[in-house]
Amino acid sequence: MDTLLFSATAAIALAMKRTAAFSVETMSAQSLANRFPSLTEFSEKQKPVKIVGLLFSAGWCPDCQKDVPKVETVVQAAKANDASNLAIYYVSSDRSAEEMMKSCNHSVFQSIPYENGLERSALKRHFKTCAAVERQEVGVEDRQFGVPTLILLDQASGRVLTTDGVSDCVRHVDTPEKAMDKWKALLET
Numbered sequence: 001m002d003t004l005l006f007s008a009t010a011a012i013a014l015a016m017k018r019t020a021a022f023s024v025e026t027m028s029a030q031s032l033a034n035r036f037p038s039l040t041e042f043s044e045k046q047k048p049v050k051i052v053g054l055l056f057s058a059g060w061c062p063d064c065q066k067d068v069p070k071v072e073t074v075v076q077a078a079k080a081n082d083a084s085n086l087a088i089y090y091v092s093s094d095r096s097a098e099e100m101m102k103s104c105n106h107s108v109f110q111s112i113p114y115e116n117g118l119e120r121s122a123l124k125r126h127f128k129t130c131a132a133v134e135r136q137e138v139g140v141e142d143r144q145f146g147v148p149t150l151i152l153l154d155q156a157s158g159r160v161l162t163t164d165g166v167s168d169c170v171r172h173v174d175t176p177e178k179a180m181d182k183w184k185a186l187l188e189t
Contacts, residue, residue: 035126038112038119039089049087051183052155053165056129057148058093059103064148067166071150072108074169077176079108085180087155091123093131093147127151154187161186 150165
């Protein structure tokens with residue numbers, strides 16, 4: 001039991017360390033919704049959630065092809081267990097709307113519409129996260145993260161909980177409740 005408690009504590013400390021090194025303006029949930037209208041549109045259609053995730057990904061990316069199915073598995077299990085805790089939005093770095101439709105599992109993720117290129121670019125700039133090939137195009141000069149990246153936010157405050165959601169999903173693909181427990185614990189810190 002002590003080992004399990006230590007492991008969870010160490011994982012939270014690591015996530016906090018990585019998040020602390022990630023410098024981004026914390027925005028209230030209302031400010032996020034005002035700045036990124038697609039998030040508002042989707043949140044109005046579903047029940048409120050505690051954690052909002054932004055999955056930056058692309059179908060052409062080999063790491064995304066390998067890791068995003070694991071993210072899907074964890075998210076599906078988390079939603080089946082308690083749908084009120086989590087909503088994930090796909091932020092595409094795909095080259096076309098057709099490519100995005102193929103790479104985004106819409107039964108698991110909402111997506112920022114491909115046609116909303118300005119909004120997708122604004123999210124990428126705000127969170128300093130994009131594919132290397134699009135850095136210049138979207139204006140991310142000080143890129144912190146590539147694709148795939150899953151950034152989890154406290155829905156109530158807009159605070160970044162972790163920038164390491166993909167690694168959590170890869171690590172806990174066989175025990176998805178552990179990923180969700182870790183994320184819920186981050187809400188309390």
